Amino acid sequence: MNAPAECLVAASGVALSNYNHPSCLIYGIGNVGRQDDGLGWAFIDWLESKSLCPRAEITRHYQLHLEDADLISRKSRVLFVDATKDPAVEQFWLERVQPKMDFSFTSHAISIPSIMATCEQCFGRLPEVHLLTIRGYAWELEEGLTPTARQNLEAATEQIAAIPVSK
């Protein structure tokens, strides 16, 4: 997973301009009080600071909830943005997500594939879902990204902003 350009080509439908519509959702997951766990929200901050996708629904939450299945059922296209501690991700990774009931539920957390599977089964609809994960390194009770995580965020935003609109 050390070639972001490769994943960006695979996910070429994620041109940000494709999200500039009320039927699209960009969802930052994380906790800014836990250092690099704030990467998902920092991506949303960047979007807003650049006035990108002003017509899309933008949201920030600490974690996913089952009712997010209802939320995404009303959308045609969803981009989740989250931090990752996976060392296989050098800076960031963008991928298309498929529904899967992985039984990961607790009252505090649920996976994106399970949210999608719930959406499909309960609401009979399924949007196109992509996940952008950005590599983080520190997760203590402290505000602010580490310098390396910030570099990764900048790399992600720079390259995602450059994705051409799909035909």
Add this chain to the structure above:
Amino acid sequence: MSRKLVIDPVTRIEGHGKVTVHLDDNNRVTDAKLHVVEFRGFEKFIQGHPYWEAPMLLQRICGICFVSHHLAGAKVLDDITGVGYSTGVEMLPTAEKVRRLGHYGQQLQSHVTAYFYLIVPEMLFGMDAPPEQRNVLGLVEANPELVKRVVALRKWGQEVIKTVFGKRMHGISSVPGGVNKGVSIAERDRLLNGEDGLLSMDQVIEYAQEGLQLFYDFHEKHRKQVDGFAEVPALNMSLVDDSGNVDYYHGSMRIVDKNKSIVAELNYHDYLDYFAEATEEWSYMKFPYLKELGREAGSVRVGPLARVNVTRSYGDSTPLAQAALERFHEYTNGRANDMTLHTNWARAIEILHSAELIRELLNDPDLQGEQLILMPADNAWTGEGVGVVEAPRGTLLHHYRADEEGAITSVNLVVATTQNNTVMNRTVRSVAEEYLGGQAEITEGMMNAIEVGIRAYDPCLSCATHAMGQMPLVVSVYDAGGGLVDERAR
């Protein structure tokens, strides 16, 4: 050969705990303990912070019942600044009703989570069903229409919270002496009438009734199991109003016995005169008890079952919940109910009660009042306060002291799960005796029976010890010498 069974950690509760069951040579239970082995120490690290930060910081103990922590802390700040109940000051009507609205919204949302996401799957699939089936995702596959309704119900509760606190988790509404905003007519009408993607108030009440019916149906089919599962004695405690009826936001702490005779009733500001806390080296969670009765006789149960045991009535304004309460009381001929799984019955009743209370509040024009904050008089500063609310899991107490500069010098939190510590241990013992005693093999179903007993209390070990996280279930069996005999994991 004596044996020790360890369930570590218990799954699908908030936080991290483990259970050990000690067996003798004949596999009879000789002892059982619920251990709470993690620690975060909110009471310590809040010291030195400005007093007004406490309700904001301490609500982050939990992502489920943060409103309760926020409101208990807010009541402390009212006291500290000289506009609280400790000085005999009554809160402004709008401020109190806005706080109550957020409180009831959280109770509805929290109970819906516990009941539908964790307990209903167990009722529908059975406690012996594989773990991957008996959770809400199993329910998605078996009954998607029910889950769709549950999602809508919880979402509506979250919208109540968002209306009051500004966001669905860890928002801020209460400030010393009041609240920072009221509820507009547009916000009120949205919750009452619903909109595309949001239930109406009438639908919420309809769905809450359906949730209660699920319990009735399950109870009808499995009466022996539900009634016979861990019937354990305990006193029952709840906040009550002047009529002796439950008040989730404010009142005196009433403790009743099996006959519903009042054992003690206290102004919660005096709790230290009545309660002591025992400690054990095997758990970070303390064991509160009434000093006068001692630890064995003076331990209390709190939460839904305790509240429906204590309250005499819900009054006329919530007729559906009142009818459900009467049915509950009649089941035990008016005596206190000690059947652990009836906690789920009580929780379903309280979902309905919360919904009706919210409807009553939303129709109250005081929510649109403009007087939001009571300003303290000169020299009103007291520097100390106690705040108690009925959190979804039971009676929650915050107690802070602050110096003249406003820095917090001490904090004591007695959360519902801590109050329930002794009765949860009794439940574990009872279930272990019933399900594990005499069995040669430790099965998933037997392990889960212990979890079901604990989960009925919907314990928040994160709150009780301020721990976080969940892990897979590991069961280990040790002989008397400490050697590992058997181990299971999932």
